[in-house]
Amino acid sequence: MSNEAIAIRPMAADDYEGVAAILRVVLRESVKGEDVQEEDAKLPKENAFKYDNQGRLCGYGRLRLVAANPDGDVVGYGLAWRAPWTAPGELNHTLAVLPQARGQGCGGALYAQLEGWASEHKAHRLNYVVREDDPAALSFAGRQGFEIDRHMHESVLQLAGDSGSAGALEPETAAQAPEWTIVPYAKLPEDSREASVYGVYRDTQLDIPGFSGDYLPLSEWRIHVLGMAGSAPEHLFVALVGDIPVGVAHVLIEPESSELYCEFTGVLRTYRGRGIATALKRHCIRHARACGVRTLRTHNDSHNAPMLAINRDRLGFKAMPGEYRMCKLLPRD
Ligand SMILES: CC(C)(COP(=O)(O)OP(=O)(O)OC[C@H]1O[C@@H](n2cnc3c(N)ncnc32)[C@H](O)[C@@H]1OP(=O)(O)O)[C@@H](O)C(=O)NCCC(=O)NCCS
Known part of the structure; x- marks a missing residue:
């Protein structure tokens, strides 16, 4: 297959399965075509870009491209997007090419169109996530002018066997009962839980190292956080002091997944x-066991010292290869 034989075209309604297959193979996301379609249905159909008083790109917009081989099979996927709460001027990119179609200009052709679109809309920073154990993707990103901004590693806790995570489960002996209680979101009073738990999310997410932009509004939080694949009101735990929510831990469990x-x-x-x-995470571990789950996964920013102290030092999560958040600055007029 030569470069000329590859067609780059906008993603169409019958490409969901092909795109999901690429995300599974290349990015190791456990998604089906219907999941991609479901996520898609949550998003506005039309782009609505705006510019702030400093001329920075704001608002919502995205471009989705696929690369198809001469048989019409989807072998590559490129996505550029921003939400209204993404930091002004920025666009996020996803780019993935099936292993059998690599080395033939497919990624370069997709990328050229994504960057062209970004320049046309005057974006000044492009963000791209690359798996740490994918040297080809890292080198590709480097050749396109991307630099490493942050490192996230994956952390894994195995619950296999009755003693697998015994240390993680046992709280230190407390001199007195804790001042907090932990309840599932489903058990909070229905009339106030959304606003109060959203408030905890909003105020704490802004403290994640490297967080930029605004936190998404309540209406979107409902769709994109409570509505995430694998989310359920009984998988979102809330720490209460008195009846005030002061902490959250949210876990995602796909049906029949281990x-x-x-x-x-x-x-x-x-x-x-x-x-x-720490208490919230232990609660999640007990919940995982009760659900028959064998493995807990999460991602940790290498600069998030408190979260590393909890996951790695106290609960025994093991660091695995993760991903680099890379960025490229585009010239501004
Ligand atoms: C990470 C976070 C949830 C921790 O909450 P917390 O209730 O303070 O956590 P705990 O009290 O259970 O434990 C904190 C641990 O971090 C340690 N810690 C805190 N600051 C630290 C630092 N700068 N360096 C190293 N360790 C640190 C504490 O000593 C404690 O460990 P210890 O009990 O063994 O001493 C909180 O800081 C937060 O909400 N951050 C913003 C959101 C975020 O980044 N979430 C993680 C991404 S999912």
Whole structure:
């Protein structure tokens, strides 16, 4: 297959299966075509870019491209997108080419169109995530002018066997009962839980190292956090002091999966350093066991010292290869 034989075209409604297959093979995401389609249905159909008073790109917009071989098979996928809460001027990229179609200009052709579109819309920073154990993708990103911004490693805790994570489960002997209780989101009063738990998410997410932009509004949080694949009201745990939510831990469990993904843990600043996040994570581990899950996964920013202290030092999560967050600055007029 030569470069000329590859057609780059906008993603169409019958490409979901092909794109999901690429995401599974290249990015090791456990997605089906229907998952990609479902996520898609949550997003606006039309781009709505705006510019702020400094001329920076704002608002919502995306471009989705596929690369097809002469038989019409989808062998590559390119996505550029921003949400209204993405930092001004920035676009996020995903680029993936099936191993059998590599080395023939497919990625370069997709990337050229993504960057052309970004320049046309005056984006000034492109973000790209590359798996740490994919040297070809790292070198590709380097050749396109991307530089490493942050490192996230994957952390894994095996629960196999009754004693597999015994240390992680046992809280240190406390002199007195903790000042907090932990309840599933589903058990909170229905009229106030959304706003109060959203508030904990909003105030703590901004403290994640490297977080930029605004936190998404409540209406979007409902769709993109509560509505995430694998999320359920009984998998979102809330730490209460009295009846005030002060911390959250959210885990995702796909039906019939033997793995659980810890999506987020956050504790309000005033309540940090008291062991609340550790207690929330232990609660998640017990929940995982009760659900028959054998493996817990999460991602940790190498600069997030408190989260590393909890996951690695206290609970025994093991560091695995993760991903680099890379970025490229585009010239501004
Ligand atoms: C990470 C976070 C959830 C921790 O909450 P917390 O309730 O303070 O956590 P705990 O009290 O259970 O434990 C904190 C541990 O971090 C350690 N720690 C805190 N700051 C640290 C630092 N700068 N360097 C090293 N260790 C640090 C504490 O000593 C403690 O460990 P210890 O009990 O063994 O001494 C909280 O800081 C937070 O909400 N951050 C913003 C959101 C975030 O980054 N979430 C993680 C991404 S999913």
